[in-house]
């Protein structure tokens with residue numbers, strides 16, 4: 001698969017740089033042509049001579065190198081390749097990429113490239129879990145950068161354990177193959193089918209009245225739009241909202257929870273399903289065929305008998321045949337957000353839960369901003385407060401990585 005592929009490998013300054021030499025060997029064994037950029041910090045760990053000897057050509061080092069500029073030039077270096085791989089990607093390189101810096105050859109090439117970029121982070125576990133690095137990671141994922149690793153284990157330099165070890169060379173090779181195999185590489189969800197539910201449902205009491213909730217549909221619609229922008233074939237099943245139908249995807253409008261379930265089942269099979277709708281938990285047992293009249297029952301009160309609606313998320317997550325590879329639920333909570341969300345993850349059988357606090361003071365319901373926690377089998381990640389569009393973009397980037405089989 002890698003025969004005759006052109007790979008530009010950026011080697012950052014970390015102790016894991018020694019593994020990059022083996023990565024180059026593995027890639028060349030498979031017939032790939034490997035060009036290298038060795039950062040100044042990278043040279044503290046491995047030498048240009050060893051990189052050049054193993055790659056079969058000298059590494060590029062300086063941005064303002066007259067000879068190198070005559071030979072190829074940094075813009076061509078960025079583009080005359082099938083993929084750019086950064087291994088090891090240090091916290092500093094990630095920060096530069098996220099901020100769009102271009103103050104050395106590596107960062108300039110990463111900013112100038114029009115090819116897919118895969119990064120293999122390697123750093124101390126504390127650096128990896130710092131808020132700044134987490135922010136950069138979320139940003140890079142939203143920008144379409146693919147990740148491999150880091151994995152858990154002991155650090156080479158300090159013996160400290162935790163997440164931060166660079167992925168093994170053969171795993172990086174596999175991630176490169178996956179990234180290159182993606183149809184129309186460049187758009188992270190090209191060739192994927194994605195289903196999104198959004199908005200409230202309306203449960204009729206009689207022909208003119210209904211039970212509803214405060215969901216605006218903004219978050220679900222933003223997710224569907226972000227998936228379409230990322231190249232997916234998207235079906236949005238939406239309850240009643242005042243939002244326009246997003247461009248570039250199919251919107252199916254429904255009213256009740258039962259109608260939503262039917263539309264969702266009809267849209268299968270999909271690669272990933274995201275259940276952002278605020279589905280009414282109960283519907284009226286016997287909605288009136290005619291408008292109900294005041295005082296008709298002879299008393300100034302009215303009792304409605306409610307029956308539980310089908311749980312759409314749980315129904316799809318627990319399907320034996322045709323279950324989407326990734327099922328993502330939402331948990332709108334007003335207290336003990338993470339605890340309740342974890343419980344929902346197991347109860348409903350989904351893979352991830354996006355949990356948010358929708359207490360009245362937060363302004364999330366109907367508002368434009370959202371503060372979410374992503375709950376997976378691996379643990380909880382708390383994302384910074386962002387616009388609903390930013391949350392959508394970050395979630396879609398994460399889903400794209402998961403579907404591509406890249407460690408998330």
Ligand code: CTP
Pocket residue numbers: 197257275276277278279280281309310311312313314328329330331332333344
């Ligand atoms: N959901 C669904 N169908 C339902 C109810 C909920 O698909 N009938 C989905 C929502 O779209 C969301 C997730 O389940 O992705 C959690 O919704 P939430 O209303 O927070 O959970 P409930 O099941 O209603 O749990 P509880 O009332 O105990 O909070």
